[in-house]
Amino acid sequence: MSGFVGILNLDGAPVDRALLEGLTRSLAFRGPDAQEVLCQGPIGFGHTLLQIAGGVELQKQPAQLDGRLWIVADARIDAREELIGKLKAKSQAAGALSLSSPDAELLLHAYDVWGEACAEHLLGDFSFAIWDAPRKRLFAARDHFGMKMFYYARTGKFFLFSNTLDCLRLHPEISDRLNELAIADFLMFESNQDMGTTTFADILRLPPAHCLLCTPECVLIRRFWKLPEVSPLYFKHRQECIDQFKEIFDSAVSDRMPGKNAALLLSGGLDSPTVAISARRVADRRGFEPELKGFTLFHEKLIPHQEQHFAGLVGQALKIPIEYLPLDDSRLFDNYDDPHYRTPEPMHYAMGFGKQNPIQVMSGFSRTSLTGFGGDPALASFLLAHFRRLYKARQFGRMFGDTARFLASDGRLSRLYFWKRIRRLIPSAGNAAAPPWLNPDMVKRLDLKDRWQAIEGQACPNQSARPEGYEAMASTYWTINFQSFDAGETGFANEVCHPFFDLRAVKFLLALPVLPWSSDKEILRSAARGILPDAVRLRRKSPLITDPIAALLQRPESSWVDHFEPVSELLEYVYVKEIPKVFQMGSAIDALVCLRPLSLNFWLQRRSIVGYKL
DSSP, X not given: OOEEEEEEETTOOOOOHHHHHHHHHTTTTTOBSEEEEEEETTEEEEEEEOOOOSSSOOOOSSEEETTTEEEEEEEEEOSHHHHHHXXXXXXXXXXXXXTTSOHHHHHHHHHHHHGGGGGGGOOEEEEEEEEETTTTEEEEEEOSSOOSOOEEEEOSSEEEEEXXXXXXXXXXXXXXXXXXXXXXXXXHHSSOOOTTBOSBTTOEEOOTTEEEEEOSSOEEEEEOOOOOOXXXXXXXXXXXXXXXXXXXXXXXXXXXXXXXXXXEEOOSSSHHHHHHHHHHHHHHHTTSOSEEEEEEEEOSSSSOOOHHHHHHHHHHHHTOOEEEEEOTTOOBTGGGGSTTOOOSSOOOOOBOOTTOOHHHHHHTTOSEEEOOTTXXXXXXXXXXXXXXXXXXXXXXXHHHHHHHHHHHSTTGGGOOOHHHHHHHTSOOOOOOSSOTTBOHXXXXXXXXXXXXXXXXXXXXXXXXXXXXXXXXXXXXXXHHHHHTTSHHHHOSOOEEEOGGGOHHHHHHHHHSOIIIIIGGGHHHHHHTTTTSOHHHHTOOOXXXXXXXXXXXXXXXXXXXXXXXXXXXGGGGTBOGXXXXXXXXXXXXXXXXXXXXXXXXXXXXXXXXXXXXXX
C-alpha cells in the first residue's frame, strides 16, 4: 500500500527536484518504511513504502530494468507463479524472477514482454506508472475493479500523477477550481458518476480497467478489460463444486495475506465468515501464521441486534479472537468533531463511528485487513426471474428439478422469504425526479434533468449465467466503495482487501447457476457445513430492525441538522430553504438524500486544509 507521485515535463525540461521531494513527503502517511525520489531529466518519480509481505525482498521503488524502464507502483500481484512462468517462457531477462520477487519487478518484466498489453496478463490490485526511456513515453494502468487509485493532471507543460488526490492539489499550478458536474452528481446520486473525473476540475481519474499512454503530443486512454459474460457452470456431484470453490477462494485469500497477521472485518452473516474460514485454512497450512483477529461492529442499545452474538459464534468455531466495536455512542456527523477530519472529495458519512474508527483500530493490529464485501453482487440472483427464463426457454424439466433442489437445501423451510418475494413482484415507484432543492440555475446550466433520467435509466444488458449477478458486479458503486477504504481517504496505513473481488473468484461465482448454488448463497452455506455452527450457517438474512440513521434522527440532540449554517459556496448548488425538515423523518432513505447538502457543506468548509501550495 505504497504512495507514489510522478512528474513528466512535456517540454523536456529537468524536473524540479525540490518540488518532487515536497510532494513525496506529503505521502509519508501511506508509506512509513522508506522514501525515495528519482529524477532523470524530464521525468521524476517519488515513492513511499509500506512493507507488508513477509519473506519478500524489500520492494524499494522507484525500480528499474536495465536502465530502460522505471516504475512506481502501488500493487499486489496475484497468481505470481503462473505469471512468472509465462514471463520466463517469453524472455531470458525474466530468468531470475522468483516467488519472492517484488511486485514492481514483475510489472517491469510484464511491460518489457507485452508492452501496452501487459495489464491484460495481470491479476491483482494495482496502480502503476512506467517510464519507457527509449521510447520517451509514460505508460500507466489501474486494476480491473478500481481497488487502487490513479489520479492525474495535464497542462501544456507537464503531466502530473499520483495515487493520492491531495498530493496533486499541492502542486502550485493545480487550481482548486471545482468540477460542478461532480458536485451535482454527489447531490443527486451520492457520488460522482463519471469514473474519469474528480471533484476538482484540474484533476482527472484513470477509470478502473483502463490504461494510459502519455507522450509529449497527447494522452491516450483505453479500456483493457471488461467483466466477462460467463456460461453456466454445472457439476455432476455437489462436492466437486464445493471443493473447487474452496480451492479458488483459498487462493484469493492467501494472496491477500502476505504478512505475519491479518485483521478480519467480521460479521455474523455469511460473507465475512466465509473469508474467515479461508483465512483459518490458509493460516493452518502455514503453521498458524499469519495471526488472525476479528473486528466486529455492532449496535446494542441504539438498535436491538444480534450481530455480536453470531460473530462470537464464528470466532469460537474458528478459534479467532474478536474485538467488538460498539456503535451505540455514534452521533450524526460525529466524525467532524475532530477539527482535522476531512475527505479528499465529498463523501456522505452521515453515521459516524463514535469514539472508534474501525480502520484505525484494525491498523493497530495489522497492516492488512480483509472484508466480506462482494458476496452479495457475486451471488446476486432473482429466483422468480430464473424460473421465468426457464419457462420462456421451455425448459420444463429443469424447472421441476430446480424446484426440488431449492426445497431440498438445508433449513430451507425457515428461509423461504415468502413475503419478500411477493413484494418484489410489486413495481417500485422509485425516485421520479432529482431532488427539488437543487439550485435551478445549476439544473438548467448543466442539463441535470436529462442527466438524472440517463443515469437512473442505465441498464447493463448481458447474456451471463445470471444477468442480475453480472449487473450487480459491474456496478460503479463498488469502485466508489473501494475509494472509501483507500489510505488517501482514511489517512491510515492499512491495506484493505476484498477477496470476493478476486478475478478468479468472480469468474467462478458468476458462472454458478441460480439453483442450487446462488439462491440464498447456498454455495457459502454448503462450503461452511461442519465448520460453522448451524445457527450461523443456516441463519436467515436479518436486516436491521430500524436503520441507525432513522433511529438517531428521533433523538433530540439531532435537531440541529435542520438549522445548519451554509457556507456561501453551498448556495451555488442548493436552495437550502427548500430542503425538507429531516429531524424525526421516518424514512431513512429520504433522510439520507436530504442530508447530502449537509455533507457537502462540511466538505466545503474543510477542503482548504490542503489548500496551501509547495
